[in-house]
Amino acid sequence: MHKKQDFLIRVIDDEQYVLDSLALLLDVNGYQSECYDNAEDFLISVAPSVPGCILSDIRMPRMSGMELLFKMKERQINIPIIFITGHGDIEMAVEAMKKGAVDFLVKPVKEAKLFEAINKALDFYIIGGSEKEYRERISTLSNRERTVLELTLHGLDTQAITEKLGLSDRTIQGYRWRIYQKLGLNSIDQLIKIIRLEWL
Incomplete structure (x- = not known):
């Protein structure tokens, strides 16, 4: 199991006082951090193999958080990202979550919400496995198992799936038990986290 010291939290914001305050808060709580005042420098120096997550402002002058998210996808940089946003940018942040961001926090960031979001992002590593590994595992599912998986991820409970497919609850x-076994997961929550990271 990972310890806090195993993770690196990358903080990206064009305001120095935000970088300083978040770095101090992370340090006090036992996390390592790296700070960048623009997304371009982050992309140049990032080491994707180092586990952790990204805390990024969504509105920055040179490269926005959304542009950063797209660049990361293009380069297959699979580090969970959390956006920090002002009240006027909430709609943009919601769109970012649809594109794969783990969460968004509204300024001023509350400490409890910050670490709740970080823990959610770090579940990426606690679950274990890479995108390639999960795609390989998913490829072992039968057609019926894939159908049950897709319906589950669309929010249907067991009763709704039985009615839709004409099968018994048992x-x-x-099927769900075999899906969990093949993917190496334990719960629907872990499946949802995988989808949020766009592994399917």
Whole structure:
């Protein structure tokens, strides 16, 4: 199991006082951090193999948080990202979550919310596995298992799936158990986290 010291939190913001305050807060709570005042410098120096997450302002003058997210996808940099936003940027932040961001925090950031979001992002590593590994595992699912998986991820409960597919509760539960076994997961929450990271 990872310890806090195993993770590197990358902080990206064009305001120095934000970088300083977040770096101090992370340090006091046992996390290592790296700070960047623009997204370009982050992209030049990032080491994707080092586990952790990104805390990034969504509105920056040179490269926005959304542009950063797209660049990361292009370069296959699979580090969970959390956006920090002003009240006027909430709609943009919600769109970013649809594109794969883990969460967004509204300024001024509350400490409890910050570490709740960081813990959510670091579940990426606690679950274990890479994008390639999960794609390989998903490829082992039967057509029926993939159907049950897709319906589950669309929010359907066991009863709704049984009605849609005309199968018994016990049969659907059996499919779910085999899905979890093949993917190496324990719960629907972990499946949802994988989808948020766009592993399917």
